[in-house]
Amino acid sequence: MEFGRVITIAGKEFVDALRGKKFLLIFGIYLAIAFIGAIQGIQSYTSGVSFLGIPPTIFDVFLRMGETVSTLGAILGIAAGFDLISGEREEGSLKVLLSRPVFRDEIITGKVIGGAMTLALATGFSLAITLGLLLLTGYLPRFLEFLLILVFGAVSFLYLFGCFGIGLAMSAISRRSGEALLFALGAFFFLSLVVPTAGTAVADLVIGEAPEAPQIIDEKDMAIWYAYKEEYQQRYDLRENIITVAELFSPEWNYDEIMRAVTKPHLYLLIRGSADGDRDAYSFDAEPDPGEILGYLWTSVVALLLVPVLFLGFAYARFLRIDLR
Numbered sequence: 074m075e076f077g078r079v080i081t082i083a084g085k086e087f088v089d090a091l092r093g094k095k096f097l098l099i100f101g102i103y104l105a106i107a108f109i110g111a112i113q114g115i116q117s118y119t120s121g122v123s124f125l126g127i128p129p130t131i132f133d134v135f136l137r138m139g140e141t142v143s144t145l146g147a148i149l150g151i152a153a154g155f156d157l158i159s160g161e162r163e164e165g166s167l168k169v170l171l172s173r174p175v176f177r178d179e180i181i182t183g184k185v186i187g188g189a190m191t192l193a194l195a196t197g198f199s200l201a202i203t204l205g206l207l208l209l210t211g212y213l214p215r216f217l218e219f220l221l222i223l224v225f226g227a228v229s230f231l232y233l234f235g236c237f238g239i240g241l242a243m244s245a246i247s248r249r250s251g252e253a254l255l256f257a258l259g260a261f262f263f264l265s266l267v268v269p270t271a272g273t274a275v276a277d278l279v280i281g282e283a284p285e286a287p288q289i290i291d292e293k294d295m296a297i298w299y300a301y302k303e304e305y306q307q308r309y310d311l312r313e314n315i316i317t318v319a320e321l322f323s324p325e326w327n328y329d330e331i332m333r334a335v336t337k338p339h340l341y342l343l344i345r346g347s348a349d350g351d352r353d354a355y356s357f358d359a360e361p362d363p364g365e366i367l368g369y370l371w372t373s374v375v376a377l378l379l380v381p382v383l384f385l386g387f388a389y390a391r392f393l394r395i396d397l398r
Contacts, residue, residue: 075176075179078175078179078183079179079182079183079186080183080186081183082175082179082180082182082183082184082186082187083182083183083184083186083187083190084187085183085187086157086183086184086186086187086188086191087187087190087191089187090153090187090188090191091191091194095152096149096152096153096191099145099148099149099152100149100195102145103141103145103146103149103195103199104198104199104202106141106145107138107141107142107199107202107203108202108206110137110138110140110141111134111137111138111202111203111206112206113137114133114134114135114136114137114138115134115206115207115210115212117133117134117137119210131207131212131214131218132218132221132225132335132336132337133336134203134206134207135203135222135225135335135336136332136333136336136337138199138203139225139229139328139329139332139336142199142229142232142233142328142332143232143325143328143329143332146229146232146233146236147232147233147236147261147265147324147325148236148258149192149195149233149236150192150232150233150234150235150236150237150239150240151236151237151239151240151254151257151258151261152240153188153191153192153233153237153240154188154236154237154238154239154240154241154244154257155240155241155243155244155250155253155254155257156244156250156253156254157184157188157240157241157244158184158241158244158245158253158388158392158395159244159245159247159248159249159250159252159253160244160250162248162395163248163249163250177392177393178389178393180392181388181389181392181393182389184241185241185385188234188237188241189234189237192230192233192234192237193230195233196226196229196230196233197226200222200225200226204222221335224335225332225335225336228328228331228332228335228377229328229332231377231378231381232324232327232328232377234381235324235377235380235381235384236261236324236380237381238380238381238382238383238384238385238388239257239260239261239380239384240253240254240257241384241385241388242257242260242384242385242387242388242391243256243257243260244257244388245387245388245391245392245395246391261324261325264322264323264324264325265323265324265325265326266323268319268320268322268323269316269319269320269322269323269326271319272315272316272318272319272320273316273319275315275319276311276312276313276315276316276319277312279311279312279315280308280311280312283305283308284301284304284305286301287301321372321373321376322376324376324377324380326373327373327374327376327377328377330370330373331370331373331374331377334366334369334370338366341366341369342365342366345369
């Protein structure tokens, strides 16, 4: 693999993406909604209205932006990748490209790097707009807050890159761009909606109907009551574990989970509870423990990383064996 040729292809894909009308349209809508979300977040932050005793923070602004990324950002990522192979295959330009002294692995690697550059630009531009609005209103993030904003940006890019991987994988198996777009959207919604819903249905089927609560007449029946509570808790934990495993297949759910932990760490820990079950152990004035948050999030982080790895790996293997006749 010649790195110079890879960079040339990546640059071409980057420029083509910025000139493409479909991508620019979605990118413009994405930035507009992110801008509106940032304005709403700033209004929430400046209002001083607390929620469950938790005062508003600067991350309310990025929480609104994250909600935009979770929905429209997925379409933006897919739009950046669904026609990279199928589009050129449909136009016949892929045969011309392969007739030149360039290898297939260099082509697919250049396309991936070019897509990553495009999505990095989209993520960085939206973050810059939000930070600019904060500075215009007189709010300067502290050093720790700035680091968390960078983490938020990195996670948002990873989510968009995973959606890009879905689009590129579907582009590699499709002869037409329209088919690739339908397959990519179908794959995303299957992972984000169908699998979690099916997981809930399977969990309900596995645990069955809840046992009837025993009648407590005197203290002698308390042992039966405690046994019922223990059984109920075990069934509840089993149901939640099955649902959680199903939700890990959803890129959107994993992104939302990480985004909520980064932008609302106190509320996230309050809902999750501490390791010893003491929910009153948190002080909203103290800095949340990053290690404790990561202890809850590591499965979502790994699952979010696996999306681009698996789909881009599939696209890479498929493109190397694609028949262009």
